[in-house]
Amino acid sequence: MTNPVFWVGVLTLALIYGSLAMVLNVESGWGGMWDLGVAGLLASGAYCYIILGIDDPDLGTRFVPGLPMWLAWPLAAAFTGLVALAIALPSLRLRREYFLITTLAFAEIIRQIAVIQADLTRGTTGFSSLDRPFDTLVEPRDYNYVLLGIVAFAALVVYLITRRIGTSAYGRTLRAARDNEALALALGKRVNRMRIKTFVVAGVLIGAIAPLYLFYIRAITPQLFAPGITFTIWTALVIGGIGSIRGGLVGAVVLIVFTEAVGLIEVDPQYINILVSIEPFLVGLLLVLVLRFRPDGLISERNAFGTRAGRRARRVPA
Amino acid sequence: MKRVIALLCLFGLVAAACGGGDDSDEPIKFGFLNGQTGDYGPWGAWALWAAEVAVEELNAAGGVLGRTVELVVEDNGSTPEGAVSGYAELTDVDGIDALGGIESDGMLAVFDTVHEQQLPTICSTCGTTELDTTGGDYVFRIIGSDTDNGIIGAQVARDEGYDNVAMLVELSEGTISPADVFKTVFTEQIGGTITEDVRFDAGRSSYSAEVARAFDSGADAVYISVGFETGVPILNEWKRRGYSDVPLILTTDLLSPDIAAVVGEVEGASAVVAAAAYDTEGNPAWDAYVPRFEAKAGDPPEIGFYDAWQYDQYIILGLAMEKAGTTDGAAVAAAIPQITNPPGVEVFTYASGLAELQAGNEIDYHGTTSNMNLNAVGNLQSPVMAVSAVTDGSWQVRDYVELDPTLEKPSS
Amino acid sequence: MELVLDGVRKVFGGVVAVADVSAVIPQDQVTALIGPNGAGKTTLFNAVTGFDPPDQGTITFGGRRINGLPPWRVAELGLIRTFQTPVGFTTLTVRESMLAAATPWFMETPRGAFGLGPGFGRKGRKLERDAEIRTGEIAAELGLEDLLDVRTDELSAGDRKLLEFARQLMAQPKMLLLDEPAAAVAPANIGRLSQLVRRLCDERGLGSLIIDHNLSFLMQIADEVHVLDQGVLIASGPPEAIAADPEVMRVYLGEQAAEGAGP
Numbered sequence A: 001m002t003n004p005v006f007w008v009g010v011l012t013l014a015l016i017y018g019s020l021a022m023v024l025n026v027e028s029g030w031g032g033m034w035d036l037g038v039a040g041l042l043a044s045g046a047y048c049y050i051i052l053g054i055d056d057p058d059l060g061t062r063f064v065p066g067l068p069m070w071l072a073w074p075l076a077a078a079f080t081g082l083v084a085l086a087i088a089l090p091s092l093r094l095r096r097e098y099f100l101i102t103t104l105a106f107a108e109i110i111r112q113i114a115v116i117q118a119d120l121t122r123g124t125t126g127f128s129s130l131d132r133p134f135d136t137l138v139e140p141r142d143y144n145y146v147l148l149g150i151v152a153f154a155a156l157v158v159y160l161i162t163r164r165i166g167t168s169a170y171g172r173t174l175r176a177a178r179d180n181e182a183l184a185l186a187l188g189k190r191v192n193r194m195r196i197k198t199f200v201v202a203g204v205l206i207g208a209i210a211p212l213y214l215f216y217i218r219a220i221t222p223q224l225f226a227p228g229i230t231f232t233i234w235t236a237l238v239i240g241g242i243g244s245i246r247g248g249l250v251g252a253v254v255l256i257v258f259t260e261a262v263g264l265i266e267v268d269p270q271y272i273n274i275l276v277s278i279e280p281f282l283v284g285l286l287l288v289l290v291l292r293f294r295p296d297g298l299i300s301e302r303n304a305f306g307t308r309a310g311r312r313a314r315r316v317p318a
Numbered sequence B: 001m002k003r004v005i006a007l008l009c010l011f012g013l014v015a016a017a018c019g020g021g022d023d024s025d026e027p028i029k030f031g032f033l034n035g036q037t038g039d040y041g042p043w044g045a046w047a048l049w050a051a052e053v054a055v056e057e058l059n060a061a062g063g064v065l066g067r068t069v070e071l072v073v074e075d076n077g078s079t080p081e082g083a084v085s086g087y088a089e090l091t092d093v094d095g096i097d098a099l100g101g102i103e104s105d106g107m108l109a110v111f112d113t114v115h116e117q118q119l120p121t122i123c124s125t126c127g128t129t130e131l132d133t134t135g136g137d138y139v140f141r142i143i144g145s146d147t148d149n150g151i152i153g154a155q156v157a158r159d160e161g162y163d164n165v166a167m168l169v170e171l172s173e174g175t176i177s178p179a180d181v182f183k184t185v186f187t188e189q190i191g192g193t194i195t196e197d198v199r200f201d202a203g204r205s206s207y208s209a210e211v212a213r214a215f216d217s218g219a220d221a222v223y224i225s226v227g228f229e230t231g232v233p234i235l236n237e238w239k240r241r242g243y244s245d246v247p248l249i250l251t252t253d254l255l256s257p258d259i260a261a262v263v264g265e266v267e268g269a270s271a272v273v274a275a276a277a278y279d280t281e282g283n284p285a286w287d288a289y290v291p292r293f294e295a296k297a298g299d300p301p302e303i304g305f306y307d308a309w310q311y312d313q314y315i316i317l318g319l320a321m322e323k324a325g326t327t328d329g330a331a332v333a334a335a336i337p338q339i340t341n342p343p344g345v346e347v348f349t350y351a352s353g354l355a356e357l358q359a360g361n362e363i364d365y366h367g368t369t370s371n372m373n374l375n376a377v378g379n380l381q382s383p384v385m386a387v388s389a390v391t392d393g394s395w396q397v398r399d400y401v402e403l404d405p406t407l408e409k410p411s412s
Numbered sequence C: 001m002e003l004v005l006d007g008v009r010k011v012f013g014g015v016v017a018v019a020d021v022s023a024v025i026p027q028d029q030v031t032a033l034i035g036p037n038g039a040g041k042t043t044l045f046n047a048v049t050g051f052d053p054p055d056q057g058t059i060t061f062g063g064r065r066i067n068g069l070p071p072w073r074v075a076e077l078g079l080i081r082t083f084q085t086p087v088g089f090t091t092l093t094v095r096e097s098m099l100a101a102a103t104p105w106f107m108e109t110p111r112g113a114f115g116l117g118p119g120f121g122r123k124g125r126k127l128e129r130d131a132e133i134r135t136g137e138i139a140a141e142l143g144l145e146d147l148l149d150v151r152t153d154e155l156s157a158g159d160r161k162l163l164e165f166a167r168q169l170m171a172q173p174k175m176l177l178l179d180e181p182a183a184a185v186a187p188a189n190i191g192r193l194s195q196l197v198r199r200l201c202d203e204r205g206l207g208s209l210i211i212d213h214n215l216s217f218l219m220q221i222a223d224e225v226h227v228l229d230q231g232v233l234i235a236s237g238p239p240e241a242i243a244a245d246p247e248v249m250r251v252y253l254g255e256q257a258a259e260g261a262g263p
C-alpha cells in the first residue's frame, strides 16, 4: 500500500458519508421523504456545535458560550432535531416533488443564514483550528488513526440504530406508508406524525454526525454545506441500495474509495486538465454501471428484507 | 460484504502500483492544490498555466538544490472537503515539499495540518480576513487581503482630500465587510468623519430615500459598497437627482462597463474604484513573465484570472528552498520572508536570484504582482492597487498605488 | 352500533357527486351499496372515511361524529375500508403487510422501535406474538398461508384482493367498507368471498358495507341494499324488494344494457 495514512483519511471520510447515507436511508429510503436538504441539517448541527463551543472572545462573535465538547455535541444534535421539525412541519404537507424542492431550498436558506449572520457564524470566514476529541493525547501525525477509530465507532452506532429502526414495527410501517400512503391511512396509521418524527430523528442523527465531519475538515465555512454534499450522500445511497439497511455504508465506502483511487491516477502534467475533467465522469460511470447491473444498488431492499423472510419461508413445509 | 472487501483490496493494489518511494535523487515536488473544477473552475486553467510557467523557469535555471522540480497537480473541486482530501493525497501519497495554488476556504481547512506537518505553503489567491493575523510561520499570503479592499477606499479618500464622507452600504456579506473596514480606518486612523452611514437590504423597487440621505448629508464624497445589481438603480437615482458635484468612491463590484456608462452620462461627475492589480509598470519580472505566459496560454495574463500570483508563489518557493539549502519544511518556511524582503539585492527572476544566492548574497525578490514584501504574519505589506476613474464613459486606470503600510488592518 | 349518514352532500366543481344522502347502516349486518358508474359510491366512501370530507351533513359512527376526522382516526374507530384498485403495500411481503395492519400506533414510533414506549418489554413482545399468531390464522382462513413471504407486487390480482381482506381483519375492525371486492376475482373464488363475508357477520358480528357491480354476488349476501343514482339515494330495502323495484331496474338495467354492448 502507498501510504496507510492516506487510506486512513479516505476511510474516515467514507465512514462519515456512510453514516449520513444510512440516516438518509431512514427518512428517504424507508420514510419516503426525498430529502435534498441533508446539507442544511448538517450545517445546523455543525454550526450549533461550533458556536456553543466558542471560548475565545477575540473571534469577535456575539456569543462566547464556551461549552465543553461533551455538552455542545448532544446539544447540537438536539438543535438539529428542532431545525428538522421546523422544516418538516410545513414541508411534509407537500407532495414528493415539492418536498424535494422545499428541503433543497431550506438547506440553501440555512447556508445563507450562515453567511449573513456573521456576528454568530463569522460569515464566509467561518472557524478554523478546531479542537478535536483526544487531540492532546496523541501526536498530531497519529491523530488520523484516532479519528478513524472515533468515526468507525460512530458508524457502528448509526448502523445499529438504523438497523433497529429498519427491523422494527416502526420501520415496517414507514415502508408501508411509503408504498401506499392512502392504504396506510385507511388502516389507521398516523402517517404524517410518524414521518415528522422520523424526519426529526434523522435530524438528530445528522446533527450528531456533523461534528465528526468538522473534525475531518478542521474548519467550517458556509461553503462546506453547498448542495454537493447532499448529492454525494444520495449517490452513495443509490450505489449501496436505497431501502437496504447497510447499503448507505457500503455505497459510501465504494464511492469515496473509488473517487480517491481515481484521483491517484498520475499522468503527465500536460494531460492534467483532461484527467481532472474525466474524474467526475468516471464517478458517474461507476454509478451508471452499478445501476445497469444492479438497479436496486449493491444491496437491494429486497435482499435486505427478503433474505430473512426467505429463510423463514424455506422452513415452512411446502 | 465480501465483495466490498475485495473491491477495497483491489483499490489498495491500484494505489500501491501508482505510488512512489522517497529518494533524494527524486525531483522536488511542489504541490498545486487548486479548484480546477467547481466554482473556481473557470480560473483553473489560467492558474495551472501560470504555475507551469514558473516550474519551467525553475527547471530551466537548473532546478532547485540541483534537483528538478515537479509540479504535482491536485484538483480540490473548489470545496474545503476536496482541499482536505487533495491535501492528504499530496502529502501522504505524493510527498510534496511545498504547497501553492489553494483558495481561501481550502486554506482554512488545511491550515492546522500544514502547521503540524510543517509544510511551507503560499496562499496566492486567498482573500480571507482570517489570515490577517494568523500566518507567517508556514502560511504566507502574496495577495491583498479582503481587508485591504476596505483600507484602500479609505486611503483613496484621504489622498483625494475628503474629510467628510457618507456611506451607502448594501446589507450582504461581500459588501458589509469592506464598508466596515473603510469606516474604521477612515475615522480612527485617518481622522475623517462619516456624515451618514446608510445601510439597506437589496431588492428594493426604489432607493431614493437612501440616496437622498447620503447625498444630502453634506459629505465631500460618497462611499458606495453595493453589489452590481443594486449599483445600477442607485446610480440611476443619483443621476436623476443631479448629485453630480459629489464625487463617488465605489467598490470593486461596481468596476463594470454598465456602471461606467451611467456615470459617463452625467456632466462633471467623478467616480473612482481601487482594485487589486498586477505590478506592470517598469517591472522586469512582469516583462519576463508576459511572453512566456502568452506562449503557453495563447492569451496575455489577465488580472481577473489571478494567474500572475500563481506564478510568483513558485518562484518564491524555489528561491526560499535554495536559500534554506534543504527541503526541510521549517527551514524553507523561515527562508521565505528572507528572500522576499529587504535587505538584499533586488531580483526579478529565479535565475538571477539563484545566481545571487550562489554568490552568497542576500536577495529581495520582486515578483510580477508586487514587491512581495511580507509582514510578520506572512501578509503582503503593500499590495499594488490600480485606481480607476470613469473617463468618456468607461473605466480607465488613473494610477497605480501601493497600499499604505501604515494603515493597519482593524481587528474584526 | 351503527353508521349514520345525515344529509351528506359532496360537490366537485359543478358536479353533485353525493346529494343529501341519509341512511342508517347497522354495524352488524351486511349492507350493499349499488349504483351505476359515477353514481357517487366511492365518493360516499371517501366522505365516510375522512379521505374527502363532505361539504354538508353529518356522519356518525356509534354515536360519534366522524366527519372532519382524519382518515387514520376514522380507521382507529373501527371503520376499515378497502380501495377500488387493490395496490397494497407493494414492496412488503404478505406477512409484513398483515403485521403492519395489526401494529398499534405506539409501537410505530422511534421510541417504540427501541422498546421505550408503552409497548415496552413483555407487553410489546406479547402484542407481537399475538399478531404473528393471528397472521397465521387469518392467512390460513383466506388460503394465503403459502404466500406469506411473497411480496405484494408479485401476487396475482385475486390474491391481492384476498390480502386486502387479510389486512383489514388484522386491523381488528368494527365494520368493513369494501369497494368492489368481487372485481377481478375469479368466479370460482367469489363463492368463497361470499361465505367469508357472511361468516364474519354471522359468527363474529362483523358487518360490512359493500360496493360492487356484481349484483348476483351482492343479492346473495346482503341483508339490506341501498341504491345510489347520480348522487341520490333512490331506494333502500331488502334485496328482494330492491330486485323488484321498477325504478332500480330502470336505472340499473339501462346501465347494464349499455355495458352489455361492450366486450
Ligand SMILES: Nc1ncnc2c1ncn2[C@@H]1O[C@H](COP(=O)(O)OP(=O)(O)OP(=O)(O)O)[C@@H](O)[C@H]1O
Residues within 6 Å of the ligand: C012, C013, C015, C017, C035, C036, C037, C038, C039, C040, C041, C042, C043, C044, C084
Ligand atoms: N376528485 C374528484 N374530482 C372531481 N370529480 C370527481 C372526483 N371524484 C369523483 N368525481 C366525480 O364524482 C362522480 C362520482 O364518482 P364516484 O367515483 O364516486 O363514482 P362511483 O359510483 O364510485 O363509480 P364507479 O362505479 O365507476 O366506481 C363522478 O361524476 C366523478 O367523475
Ligand SMILES: [Mg+2]
Residues within 6 Å of the ligand: C041, C042, C043, C084
Ligand atoms: Mg367507485
